[in-house]
Amino acid sequence: MPNFFNQVYVKTDGDILSEIGEYLRQRRINDNLTQQELADKVGISKDQLSKIERTGKTSLATLISISRKFNLLDQLLDVYKMPELTPIQKYEIEQKIKKIKTNRKRIRK
Secondary structure, eight states: OOOTTSGGGGSOHHHHHHHHHHHHHHHHHHTTOOHHHHHHHHTSOHHHHHHHHHHOOOOHHHHHHHHHHTTOHHHHHHHTOOOOOOHHHHHHHHHHHHHHHHHHHHHHO
C-alpha cells in the first residue's frame, strides 16, 4: 500500500519519468559528456538519448546500460533486493508451503 504522506506517491508517472530524465541529463553534464558521447558509450542513438532526457521513457535494458556507465548499477539493483528474512519468517513461509502441498495432495486423490 502506497504511503501517501511521502510526496513521491502523489506524483504522476509522467512527473517521475521527467525527473529521471532530468537526473540523467544532469549526470551526463556533470561527467562532461555530450549526448553523442554518452549515446555511443551506451550503444544508443543521440536522438534516443535526447528523448530519454526529455521524457524519462526508456527500456529497462537501456536504463541498465546508462546506470552502468554512471556507476549506479548497484543502487539500481538495491531498489529491488528482497529484505533478509528472519528465522521465524523463514519458518512461517516453510509452514505455508507445506500446507499448500498437503492441500494439493488431498485434492488430487
